[in-house]
Amino acid sequence: MSDARLIRTTGLPGAIVLGLGSIVGTGAFVSLGFGYALAGDGLLFAILLAAFVALCNGLSSAQLAAVHPVSGGTYEYGYKFLNHDLGFSAGWLFVCAKSASAAAAALASAWLLNHYLGWSEGAVIALAVGLLAAITALVLAGLRRSNQVNALMVLLAIASLLVFVIWSAQQPPEAMSTSVTGTDDASWRDLLAAAALLFVAYTGYGRIATMGEEVQQPRRTIPRAIIVTMIVVTLLYGAVGWAIVHLAPASIGEDFILTQLLPAGGVHNVVFVGAIIAMLGVTLNLVLGVSRVILAMARRNDLPLRWAKLNVGNTSAPAATLVTAVIMMVIALFGGIKLAWTFSAFTVLIYYSITNLAALKVAPEQRFIARFWSVLGLIGCLSLALMVELTIIGVGVALLLVGLLWHRYRYRKAA
Template structure:
C-alpha cells in the first residue's frame, strides 16, 4: 500500500500557504513588470488576471475536493482525462513553478547584491544558496513550515503597507516617459500578472495534507484570491500615483525604487526579500509534491516517491525539485524565467479546466461555465500575449 502524507493542515494553514506562495514575486516584481507594459491600463490587467485566476482557482478547488491527493493537475489529468494529459500537466507544472522559484530566488539575490555592493556574477550563487536553505526548511515538515509562512506573510504585508503609505503620501506625478499601450499590451501584461496569482495552486497540490479538503480547499482558494486581488490593485494604484514605470530592467525591477524616502524604501526592500523568500519556500513544497506523485506513478524514478520515516516529508522528491530550480537559477535571468513561467502555467491551467469539466454532477459544487470561462481565458491569454 502506498504511504500517505498526514493531514495536519487546516483552513488557516491552507490560507497562509496560499498567501505565502503569492505575496512575493507578484507584488514586488510582477506588478512593476506589468506596469511597464500596460501603462495606465495596469489596474485592468490586474482585474483580468484576477478574474482568470478565480475561474481557474475554483476549477482547482473543485478537482481537489473531488480527488484530494498530492500532485494537482498531474493527478487530475490521470484521474479525469487520460495518462498523457496527466504527464503533460506534470511536466508543465514542474517547468512553470521551477521557473517561478528561480525568478524569486534571483530577485532576492539581486536585492542583496545591490544593497551590499556585490558583483553581479555572485547573484546566481546567492540564489542557489537561498534555494538550499529553504529546501531544508521544507524537509523539516509542513507543520513547522506553516509557522515560518505566517512570519513571512506578516513581514511581506508590512512591506507592501509601507510602500502604499509612502506612495500616497508623496505628491502625485506624471511620468513624461509614457508607455504606448494597445489591447495586445493589456493582455500581455495580464498574462504576466496571472502568474502572480497562481499560488493558490499550492493549496490544491497539497490536497493529501489538508483536513476536510472538500470544505477547506475551496474556502482557502477564494479567500486567498480575494485578499491578494485587493493588495495588487492597491499596489497598482500606488504605482500609477507616482507616474507608473516606463521600463523594466533586470537589476532595477523592484517597486522600492519608486520611493524617494530612504526609511520607507528600506522597509519595502525588507518586505520584498522576505516575501520572495516565502514564494521560494512554498514553490519548493508544491513542486516537490508533484514530483512525489509522478514518482509514485513511475513517470519519474520511483525512488522519488519515498517518504520520511514519520510520513511528513518527501526528501528525495524535495531534493530533486531543488536541483531543477537551481539549474534554472544558474543559467537563466529574471525576465526570461518569468515569461517562461507565464506561458507554461497558462497551458497547465487550461488542462486543469478541461479536467474540471469531467467531474461528476454528484461531486460538483461549481457550475461548468466557470471552468469553460477559465479554459477560454487561459488559452486566450497565451495567444494574445504571443501576438503582442
Template sequence: MADSQLVRSTTLWGAVVLGLGAIIGTGAYVSIALATEMTGSWVLLAILIAAFVAACNGLSSAQLAAVHPVSGGTYEYGYKFLNHWAGFTAGWLFVAAKSASAATAALAFGLYLMPLLGLPQVLQIPLALLVLLTLMLLVNSGVRRSNQANLVIIIISISALLIFALFTITTAEPVQREQVLNFDTAVSDGIGWRALLGAAALLFVAYTGYGRIATMGEEVMQPRRTIPKAIALTVIVTTALYLLIGYALLHTDLFTEGLAAEATEVALVALTEQGWLRFVLLVGASLALLGVILNLILGVSRVVLAMGRRADLPRSMATLNSDRTSAPNSVYLTVAVMAALALLGDVELAWSFSAFTVLTYYGITNLAALKVPAEQRFVPRIVSVAGLMSCFGLIFFIDMYVFIAGCVFILIGLLWHSFKRTRQQ
C-alpha cells in the first residue's frame, strides 16, 4: 500500500505557492475587469462576497483534507462522507470544468504572447498545444520542480499586477478619481443585486485555485496543520491583491464607449496605452496563465489518479512512477483532454460553465464537511452551512442556458456511473 502513495514533500510555503499559482492568472488578469464592467463601483463588494464564499469553502476543504489527506479532493470526500453518487459527481465536474479552463488558459496564453513576439494569429492553437506538452513534461518530473517553477511565475505575475495598479491609481485623471466608489452612479446605471451576485459568482471561480492544495493533500507534509494555514494565507493574499486591482480599474477608462468590448479579451492590457506598462502586463499575464495551466494539470491529474484507484476510470490511471512523485498515465490523459478542447479553438462560455460546475463541486464539499464527526472537527459547522448556502445561492445567478447545460452534463455523468456500476456487479 505504501508504494501506491505519493511522497509527502510539499511544505506550507510550497502549498501556498501552489494555491497562488492556480489563482493568479485568468482571475487577476481577466475576470476582475469583467466584474468591474458588470458592477461598476460595486466590484469591491463583489470581491468581498466572493472572498467570504471562498473562505467558507476553503475552511470546509481544509477540514476534510486534514481528516482524510489523500489525492482527489471532493471526489474522495464525497465517497467517504456521503455516497458514491456524490463522489463521482464531484470528480466528473472537477475534471471536465478544470480541463476546459486549462484549454481556455492555453489559448489565452497565445493572445498575450503573440503580440510580444510579433507572431501571427494562426499560431494560437499550435502554441497552446506546445504549452500543454511542455508543462506535462514538467509535471511528470515531480511536484517539487513544479513548485520551483511556480514560485518564479508568481513573483513576476504579481509584480506586474502591482506595477499596473500603483501606476494607474497615481496617474489617474481628476474626473476618474471623482468617479471611484461612486455607488449612486452605479445604481442609476441599473446595476442591481443580480449583477452584483452574478459578478460574485464569476469572481468566486477566480479564488478556487486553493482547491489545488486540498486535491494534493496526499503530498503535503503535516496535512492537518499545513492545509488549513495554506488555504487561509492564500485567500487573504488573493483578496488583498484583487481589491487593489479592482480599485485600480475604477481609475481607468473601462466604461468608455467601445473599450469594454475589447477588455473582455485582453482585459488589463486593453486598458493600457503606455508601451512599457503594456509590455509588463503582457509578460506578467503570459507567465500567470502558464502558472494556471501548470496547476490545473497538477490538480486534475490527481483527481484522475483518485478516480483510477476506484475504477471510475481505468485502473492504469493510478500507476505511479518509480520515485512515486507523479502518476504519468493520469497526467497523459489529463493533458490529452485539455489538448482536445484546445483544438476547438475556444470554449464557449467557459468561465460561466466553470462557475456552475465549481459552485456545485463546492456544494458537495460543504455537505461532506458537515458529515465529519464532532471529535475530528476543528472548523465550526456553521462555516460549512454558510458555504453550502452561498454556493447554492450564487448558482442561480449564472446564465440560465449555462445552468441547464450544466445540469444535463451532470445527468450524463450519473448515467455513465450507473452503467459502470451495473457492469461491475
C-alpha cells in the first residue's frame, strides 16, 4: 500500500460547501420531477421519507468517519469493521453509483445548453463528455481551487431555486394543468419508488465522509458538516417539492429538468443558469469523491497500485482522477438521464446498506449515536432498493458479481 497522504486543508465551512455542492444539483433540478411522476401529490411525503432514511445513513456515516477518518468512505469502513468482500463491494458500488450520477448531471447540463444550441442527440452526448473533461481538468488543478469555485456554484444554485419557489407561489394552484396523479392514485409502492429516486438526491453528504484525510479535525468537522448539510437540503427540497405539486404539471418526461415548468422570460433564464451551474458543481464534486475512493482501492491493491500515486504537492491524485473521468464518460455515452439516475439509486442504496452494517460494529465506547439509527438506515435502504425497476436491479446485481469475481482473483493472487 502507498504511504503518501493528502494534506488537511479543508475546515467546517469548506466541508459544508462541498456537501451542499454534491447535493444541490441534479436532485433539485431533475429527480424531484421524477419523484412527482411517481408520487404526484404525495411528493412531499416521499421527500420526507427519503430525508429520514438519508438522515439515518448520514448519522452512520458521521459515526464511522469520526472513528476512522480516512479517504475512501464505506470502502475503508467495510474493510475495518466487516470483511474484505463487503469492503470491496462498497467501493465498487460507490464508483458505479456516483459515476452514474455524474453522467446524469453532465447529460442534463448538456441538454439544457442544447435548448439554445439546437444540436443533434449525438452532439449533445459529445458535449456532456466534453463537460466532464473540463471539470476533470479543474479537479486536477487542486482541491482548494475547486472548493472556491464550488462555493460560488452552491450560492447561485440555491438562489435560482428560491426564485423558482417564489415564482411558483405567485401562480394559481395547478396553473400548468391537471396533476399527473393524486395522493389517492399513488400506491404505497409508487411512494416508496419515488423515495428511492429521491434518496440519491441526498447522498452528496457521503462526499464529506470520503474527505476524512483532507479535513481539519475530522472527528469534529465531519459529523457537524453532514448534519448541517442535511438540514439545509431538506428545507430546500421541501420548498421546491411544494412548488412542483402546486404547479401540478401534466406530464414528466424521461429528460425532465425543472426549467420545463417555466415560461420563457427572466425567471426561466435565472433558473436555467442556476441549473447548469448546480449540475456542473455536482459533477465537480463527484469527480473528487469517486477519485478518492478509487485512490483508496488502489492503495489496497484492489485496483492497480499505480492509480494511487499523488502529485508532487500531495494535493491531488491525477491517475485516480483520470480513471474516474473515463468511467463517467463511458456511462454518459449511453445517454438517458433517468436511466443513469435509477441505476445510481439502486447501487447507492446497497452501498449505504453496507455503511449501516459497518456502523453497527463500532465499539460502544466509541459511539456517539445509538445503534437504533443504523438499524433503521439498514432497513430503509434495503426496502427502497427493492422498489427500483427489476431490470435495473438485475444489472446492478450482475455488476456487483463481476466486481466480486475480480476482487477474489486479485485477493488470491496477492495471497
